[in-house]
Amino acid sequence: MALETGRVCIKISGREAGKYCVVLKKMEDKKNKSFVLITGPKALTGVKRRRCNVAHLEPLPYVLEISENASDEEIIAAFEKSNLIKKLNLKKPSATQLKPKKTD
Numbered sequence: 001m002a003l004e005t006g007r008v009c010i011k012i013s014g015r016e017a018g019k020y021c022v023v024l025k026k027m028e029d030k031k032n033k034s035f036v037l038i039t040g041p042k043a044l045t046g047v048k049r050r051r052c053n054v055a056h057l058e059p060l061p062y063v064l065e066i067s068e069n070a071s072d073e074e075i076i077a078a079f080e081k082s083n084l085i086k087k088l089n090l091k092k093p094s095a096t097q098l099k100p101k102k103t104d
Contacts, residue, residue: 003036003054006064008084011047013056021047021057025068041072044090055092062087062089066079 040047
């Protein structure tokens with residue numbers, strides 16, 4: 001399976017091992033050919049938006065209909081639309097978890 005935009009994966013290495021994530025885009029420059037940009041989103045799976053080595057990901061047979069620059073809210077909506085929250089046994093975030101925290 002290819003790691004295209006919207007592919008749902010499970011992290012197999014690192015501090016987020018065992019958590020689900022979504023591929024946002026491939027890094028296209030010569031230096032970063034083996035990296036992709038991923039997100040959980042953090043409120044849903046605990047994986048924050050970052051680049052990740054493709055060797056640390058195991059692709060699953062699910063693909064979400066999202067764009068490369070989708071927000072976390074759009075990704076959560078795509079999870080709900082495809083019914084993957086129930087299939088993968090994820091906890092849907094509350095409204096307070098989705099709001100940014102205020103800092104003084």
